[in-house]
Amino acid sequence: MRQRVTDAELLMMRIFWRENRILTFSDLRELERTAGWKKTTVQTVMDRMRSKGTIREVPGYDRRGDVAHYEPTVTEQEFMMDESETLLGKVFNGSAVKMVAALRQGGRLSDEDIAELQAFFKVAGAGND
Numbered sequence: 576m577r578q579r580v581t582d583a584e585l586l587m588m589r590i591f592w593r594e595n596r597i598l599t600f601s602d603l604r605e606l607e608r609t610a611g612w613k614k615t616t617v618q619t620v621m622d623r624m625r626s627k628g629t630i631r632e633v634p635g636y637d638r639r640g641d642v643a644h645y646e647p648t649v650t651e652q653e654f655m656m657d658e659s660e661t662l663l664g665k666v667f668n669g670s671a672v673k674m675v676a677a678l679r680q681g682g683r684l685s686d687e688d689i690a691e692l693q694a695f696f697k698v699a700g701a702g703n704d
Contacts (some may be wrong), residue, residue, distance in 0.1 A: 578627040578628065578629060580629060580654070581623075583616075583620050584620055584623065584624055584627075584629065586606060586610055587603060587606065587617075587620055587621070587624065587630075588624075588629065588630075588647060588649075588651075588654065590602070590603060590605065590606070591630070591645075591646070591647040592647070592650075592651040597633050597644045597645065597646050598644070598645055598646070599642050599643065599644055599645070600617070600618070600621065600642070600643070600645075601642075603617055603621065603645075604617055606620075621645070625645075628648055629647065629648055629649060630645045630646065630647050630648060631645065631646060631648055632644065632645055633645065633646050662674070675692075
């Protein structure tokens with residue numbers, strides 16, 4: 576199981592995933608504008624993520640001056656799978672059916688969502704013949 580990611584760390588991870596490249600501290604400072612963070616907050620979140628192992632400094636990357644380069648250690652897909660499993664286990668006792676039923680009853684699944692899920696399962700089921 577991976578380390579839990581805070582909401583602040585998730586904001587930063589989304590930048591890594593969106594950019595899909597190695598980033599510097601300066602790249603991540605967009606959070607000052609988009610999330611209203613201070614420069615020190617960006618640094619603190621980065622430090623916490625490095626200590627957790629969710630991002631790492633890229634060794635030997637084309638270092639210019641004292642500028643370090645960072646990359647995530649988890650993909651967005653891996654993160655979604657981990658979080659889905661946690662939510663499923665914690666809230667729905669491991670039942671995906673209960674989760675989908677709750678989403679439908681809560682009005683969170685549109686008819687288009689349901690049609691997309693049906694098509695997904697039809698295609699996924701066709702591969703099991």
